[in-house]
Amino acid sequence: MDLKLLAALNAARKARKAAALVTDLDTGAARIVLEEALAGDALEAPIRAALRSGRSGVVADTRTFLTVQVPPARMVIIGAVHISQALVPLARMLGYDPVVVDPRTAFATPERFPDVTVHAEWPDVALPPLGIDRYTAFIALTHDPKIDDPALIHAFERDCFYIGALGSRKTHAKRVERLGALGVSAEQLDRIKAPIGLAIGAITPAEIAVSIMAEVTQAWRQGIA
Known part of the structure; x- marks a missing residue:
């Protein structure tokens, strides 16, 4: 060559x-x-x-x-919750290098996430050094606006190929209202997959993780280019 x-x-x-x-x-x-x-x-x-x-x-x-x-896809998970524990091994199986961010130190521990990069910091501190980009799947799972909202704004700014957030339609409507008031455009808000995951009737954390991974895969294979 x-x-x-x-x-x-x-x-x-x-x-x-x-x-x-x-x-x-x-x-x-x-x-x-x-x-x-x-x-x-x-x-x-x-x-x-x-x-x-x-x-x-x-x-x-x-x-x-x-x-x-093509750059290897990455995954940033906001929230060291039960769904995250099930999602991490699935993501790794499909070639992602998952990172977990959660300022709640009771949840973001090496014991709960062995051999995983965990940042027990607020999103405004943890996210900028990660180099999040268009080849990153961004998943917000804390259900806490103080954590999820600024994280989602960062994901919009970095044009992540997938942006998903946990919560019911009612919860998401409130999220859209909050983010809109902060200046997030309607086009950006429409990019949020919420309720997160493909509609497969998932109930348990493991099932929800499967639905999320399926939706991420769909976005990667059908929408990245």
């Missing part, structure tokens, strides 16, 4: 930017397209589809090969 192309791919990987190496199989000519610069590209549709699936391959009916590079 051309060293300039390799350097560009490495730079994209370091910056957590999705990219595709587009190679003409007949001539060997290659170019790199970043996801952020896809609009208007002749291969925009197949490249977006490839980035969404994370799979490299030949573009249908062409002699063009796409080598895709």
Whole structure:
């Protein structure tokens, strides 16, 4: 591979930017397209589809090969609750590196979350250093506006691919009212998945965790690009 192309791919990987190496199989000519610069590209549709699936391959009916590079998805969980305890192993199984944030030190303990990065701090302190970005699934589970609301605002600012929050429709309506009063746009508020998780009739913490993981997967595979 051309060293300039390799350097560009490495730079994209370091910056957590999705990219595709587009190679003409007949001539060997290659170019790199970043996801952020896809609009208007002749291969925009197949490249977006490839980035969404994370799979490299030949573009249908062409002699063009796409080598895709997508940043590994991350998950930030606000709230060291029972649902979080069930969600963490599911997230890891699917390749996420989960982080738990909860200022309530009685909940955010190594005993309850062994081998998990836990920040027993308020969101305004814990979240900025995490480098949250568009490839992050953001899940608010504390049911406490003092914790969840500022965390959700941070998720909006970082354009997370998935933003979900625990609570009934009534609870969410109040959340929308509070966040709207703080200047959050209607478009951003519409991005919140609430009640969180796919509607599978989940009742137990483990079942709710499954419904959340399913909804996150759906957003990752169908909506990230």
